[in-house]
Amino acid sequence: MLLPVDSTEKLSFNRCIMDGDLVIVYERHDVMKPINVSEKGVLQNRFGVFKHSDWIGKPFGSKAFSSKGGFVYLLAPTPELWTLVLSHRTQILYIADISFVIMYLEIVPGCVVLESGTGSGSLTTSLARAVAPNGHVYTFDFHEQRAVSAREDFERTGLSSLVTVGVRDIQGEGFPDEFIGRADSVFLDLPQPWLAIPSAAKMLQQDGVLCSFSPCIEQVQRSCETLKSSFTDIRTFEILLHTYEVREGNLASLQDSDGVLASLKSSKKRPRSTNGQEDSRPQSVMARRIGEVRGHTGYLTFARLSCIG
């Protein structure tokens, strides 16, 4: 279960891992895997063989050991972890864009949200968390197989009661009439969003917010042209996330640098406990941005349906 659907399931009630649970097996921050626990199941990785039966009854967040003594952590799934481990059927949205979209779409519990396309369901999962417990996300994809896979995923993550997946070409047909005037927010991630904007305007309540995600500025340009007729407060953003790595160590002093290219003295190689004269200066913690990052994901255009009275 990715979300606590009722109060008996909340994480803080110390849930223990049970047969059938979805767990995120954590090796490193960039190596994780979603596993459904089953009595007879085994997980094999570079640390050895793990028997699922050893996990059952342990609290989430525990270490699990393999036959060889290697270990992994067993984490409770969250939308953030799920985004990192889900199977990519399409390009997906990541945490920075997702968080900003939820906030700017003004989604609160109880909201009705329309989304197209569904893609791999990365954003959908966070939309579901935001509308819970009594709202709903209706998400549409024109790709039949993709919709089926998405439904299976929402079943697996326990979100089926909050998300309905439809097969529909939103650019061609627009959203279904049953949602006219009912949507609090609409999210579009389509190649030609301007084709779906008139329909989105019909679905939204007054003052409801639309978001369109497009990788290319030409798409943004055309969308904004179309938005002008019935939307106000049209704003376009780009958001990226820089991450930092941290290490503790000593930088070489000028005196030490005699004929040698100085390298960072890491505290890991040189135990602090020696208390010797050689490292009399205090260790310092330093941070630097991690080298290669996503330089662009897409432009996020937001607009608010005009109030007509």
Add this chain to the structure above:
Amino acid sequence: MSTKNSEENSSGNQNRRITWEGCSVLLDINDGDRVLFARLTAGSKVKIGDKNCSLQPLIGRPFGSSFQVEVGADGPVLSQIIPNAEGNNLGEKMDDQTMEECRDNRALVDNNTAQSLTGEDIDDMRRKGATGDDIVQALIANSATFEKKTAFSQEKYRIKKQKKYAPRVLLRRPLARSICEAYFKKHAEKIGYLRVDTLSLLLSMANVTAHSDVLVFDMLEGLVTGAVAERLGGMGYVCNPYCGTTPYPVSIVRMFNLSDETCKRIVHARLTELQPSNSGNSTSTDQLVDACNITEQKNENTVSPSPAVDLVNMEESSSGNMETDTNVAAFPKSGNSVKAGKSEDAHREVIESWKENGFSSLIIAAPNMDAWDIAKELVPLLSYSAPFVIYHQYLEPLATCMHNLQSKKMAINLQISEPWLREYQVLPSRTHPHMQMSSSGGYLLSGTRISSNDQAPINTNL
């Protein structure tokens, strides 16, 4: 233009789209030039330009509607602007021209003689009952240079004059987004320079949702507390831990239109009450208490009730004195204390269940305190596998905190991140990033609490 009309769809929850008597609203004057919070009551008034206007006409109107000051028989009145009447025709007129614009500013001489209408002329028009829009039209007609301007600068001129002579008030919903943006724009120091995208990441990284019990160390006047409560939908809790004798002020919570149900879920508890009774680390808690007390003194008296109007003016900060800006009166009709800027004590049983099971996530936002000092006390209060996230305007405290959490094996999945946000102007043939941007929205340290006492089962060599 859409012709649907569906006002009655949502009611009875915090997602209400029509204002009501006693609700909190965000008034956006002249496209963000001035932003202020107000409580809509029959008697509340707001000064727009040089006129005092009653907010009565705003009650029962849809959020998102715009108002203009009109001078009626009984003085200035706010009246709703129907968009069809004035439309987007300014913009559309412009578009045809911008593509093949050939005018430029070669003939423009800045000698202040272009406008032939004098101040007295304008006063005279006003006395004869001219509306703001009439004055703007007259100014354009009497400008010698207007026709020579590019369509783009004509539009700029028109907007400038409209803001001065026909100011507009947009009625916005006070949600985490708009509240954070309003503070960031006018009083960023009050919310520790927490930008809206950073706040959005805080809420995601802490997995805030209905039925979660979120421990929120909030030194940002309640902004984070309110934002978390907004996402609970009345299920679960926000618990504000505090050191010393008094909980930290959460006055910003009043700006949100949280339901009574949700307000009851905002509670506070003394840190020592939340910790296991036989905890041996009393000295470190004492240090934290001292640190908190210093911050607390700074926050004293931030709430000074004003008798008549319940207004928080975001604008008049010229005095540099924060206290005078937030003259917020207690919300008169409600018995709920969160709406008066104070949360309630957490009940005994609830505290006991947190002590037994742990919180489902943790957010720390204390811009003037040491991150590690707080984290080492609060992270152990989480259940295993629970996420936490720490906001700081500086990188160094988070780097140290991350290093300590790592070396003490308290958490995994640790990451320091910094969002970068850029806004764009999108116009035909004139699309480019905004010329000004916020260079930092602060830093976040996120991680997942783990069980630290797991031992390998048998004869394992380390």
